[in-house]
Amino acid sequence: MRGRRSRKREAAALPVPVPDSALAVSGADFLLSMVEEHWAHRNGSHGMEPDTKAEVELAQIEKQLENLRKLPGQSDDTRTQIQQLHDRIDALRRDVHSGLTAWEKTELARHPQRPYTLDYVERLFTDWSEIHGDRRYGEDPAIVCGMARFHGEEVMVVGHQKARDTKQKVYRNFGMPHPEGYRKALRVMQIAEKFQRPILTFVDTDGAYPGLEAEERGQAEAIAYNLREMARLKVPIITTVIGVGGSGGALAIAVSDRVLMMENSVYSVISPEGCASIMWRDATKKELAAQAMRITATDLTELGIVDGIVPEPPGGAHRDHEAAANLLDQVLRAELAAVRKTAIPELLASRYNKFRNMAQFYSLEA
Numbered sequence: 001m002r003g004r005r006s007r008k009r010e011a012a013a014l015p016v017p018v019p020d021s022a023l024a025v026s027g028a029d030f031l032l033s034m035v036e037e038h039w040a041h042r043n044g045s046h047g048m049e050p051d052t053k054a055e056v057e058l059a060q061i062e063k064q065l066e067n068l069r070k071l072p073g074q075s076d077d078t079r080t081q082i083q084q085l086h087d088r089i090d091a092l093r094r095d096v097h098s099g100l101t102a103w104e105k106t107e108l109a110r111h112p113q114r115p116y117t118l119d120y121v122e123r124l125f126t127d128w129s130e131i132h133g134d135r136r137y138g139e140d141p142a143i144v145c146g147m148a149r150f151h152g153e154e155v156m157v158v159g160h161q162k163a164r165d166t167k168q169k170v171y172r173n174f175g176m177p178h179p180e181g182y183r184k185a186l187r188v189m190q191i192a193e194k195f196q197r198p199i200l201t202f203v204d205t206d207g208a209y210p211g212l213e214a215e216e217r218g219q220a221e222a223i224a225y226n227l228r229e230m231a232r233l234k235v236p237i238i239t240t241v242i243g244v245g246g247s248g249g250a251l252a253i254a255v256s257d258r259v260l261m262m263e264n265s266v267y268s269v270i271s272p273e274g275c276a277s278i279m280w281r282d283a284t285k286k287e288l289a290a291q292a293m294r295i296t297a298t299d300l301t302e303l304g305i306v307d308g309i310v311p312e313p314p315g316g317a318h319r320d321h322e323a324a325a326n327l328l329d330q331v332l333r334a335e336l337a338a339v340r341k342t343a344i345p346e347l348l349a350s351r352y353n354k355f356r357n358m359a360q361f362y363s364l365e366a
Contacts, residue, residue, distance in 0.1 A: 100264075102290035102299075106272055108264040109244045113318040115325065117144055117159030117202040120242065123325035124332070125150055125157065131188050133180075137217060140181030142173045142209070143253075145188040150200065151333060156192035158185045158253050159202030162243070176209040179222035182252050186226050189233055198236040198336060201253045206271065208249030223252040230255035231352055236339040238332065240310065241265045241297075242317075257342075257351050258335045259305070261297035262328070263312040267305070268295040305358060308335070 100108070108114075121128055125148035132139045144161045147154065162175035185201075192199045208219055230237065230253075239256040245267035261267060268275075272290035273283045280288075300306040310331045317324035339347070 101287065102266070102293070102296050103272060103287040105264050105296050106244075106266050106290055108316050108318070109266045111316065111318040112164055114243055115317055115321045116163075116204060117157075117161050117242070119321055120202060120325055120328065121146075121148065121157060121159075123322065124329050125155075128157075131191075132184070134183035134187060136183055137180045140173075140178045140184060141171055142175055142177040142205070143181035143185050145185055147197075150198075150336070153336075154195075154197050156188055156197050156199045157202070158188055158199065159242075160205040160250075160253075162204060173209060175205045176207060177205065177249060177252075178209050178214045179217045179219045182208075182222040182226050185253050186229055189230065189237075193233050193235050196235060198238070198339075199233070199256075200332065200336075201237065201239045201256065203239060203241045203245045203250045203254050203267075204243035205246050205249045206244055207246035208252070220248075223248045226252040227255055231355070232348070234344050234348065236336065236342075236347065237351075238335050238339065240328065240332070241267050241306075242328075246271065255351070255355060257339050257347055257354075258307045260308045260310050260331060260335065261300065261306050262310050262317060262324075263297055264316050265297060266290075266295040267297075267300055268293050 121144075128146055128148045130144060130146040134140070142161060143158065145156070145158045148157050149155070160175050160177065161172050163169045163172045189199055191197075208214070208223060210219075237256040238258045239254040239260065241250070241254075241259070241261040243262070243265055244250075245254070245261075245265065247269050250267065270278075270293075272286040272293065272295075275289040275293055276285040277283045279285075294300065294303065297306060297309045301309055308331065310328050312327065313320040313323035342350070
């Protein structure tokens with residue numbers, strides 16, 4: 001009798017077997033708590049760079065949870081816990097990225113996995129038909145142009161195009177257009193005007209190509225001509241800065257009725273490194289230069305340069321191309337509908353005044 005009771009007490013003292021999935025969820029919960037605690041200690045002092053240990057750990061935990069989600073035979077309680085952990089990861093990622101500095105946003109805007117123009121074309125438009133060549137010199141793959149339908153409406157699309165692998169980077173000239181690229185863009189915009197189609201442009205370039213051959217073929221003239229002609233086009237134009245908007249190379253396709261910026265994009269006349277080299281003779285002061293130039297979407301909206309900010313998925317557009325495209329789609333639909341309501345003469349006058357009034361921060365008193 002005593003032996004039986006003793007065996008019962010021993011059995012009661014043993015740990016209750018826990019399914020592997022539940023153990024893994026508990027482990028993920030513990031790891032996430034550690035990351036949250038680490039961020040809480042650092043929060044308020046300075047932002048965390050998007051590729052630091054916190055971001056890496058969050059990605060690892062997220063991957064672990066995705067693997068758990070695929071396991072068969074899970075209880076409703078386990079699935080609920082996994083979803084709660086996902087929600088906590090999204091909230092923490094928003095926290096980490098909410099305090100990014102101008103330089104950190106520059107790094108995000110340059111992220112190699114960030115969606116490019118053709119990534120958005122694939123997700124936002126139907127019946128895409130690309131147009132090539134400027135009818136003067138040749139084709140420039142650094143700018144893509146074409147006809148498409150946006151929610152059934154016929155539009156023209158123009159955008160800078162970067163690449164991810166070495167072969168494509170060389171082919172696209174690292175997203176830096178030659179003069180023929182800008183002339184091709186203008187040719188397509190004039191076709192849009194002829195057939196009364198709205199124009200949607202996507203800016204993502206470090207700048208126009210500064211090489212000798214580009215200058216020989218009239219780089220400056222091509223950009224200046226685009227600026228003048230875009231101001232006169234009798235169709236709605238909406239521009240979105242999806243990554244890096246660099247100098248005249250960006251502005252040459254951005255004289256628009258609405259200029260939008262993705263949340264983690266940047267728009268400036270020079271790179272932070274270039275500015276630091278000129279101002280302080282020291283490129284390592286790029287972070288200070290980025291802050292001083294006010295190149296982020298928030299800064300430029302406050303200055304009246306940009307008309308709206310397009311939100312990005314938690315962690316940045318590079319983490320989820322589909323979600324980024326969906327968020328941009330909502331904003332583009334609303335902006336296009338609003339611009340459509342304005343008569344063309346008023347649209348042209350508004351576009352002209354918009355750019356003429358930029359940078360007028362001071363007024364002279366009589």
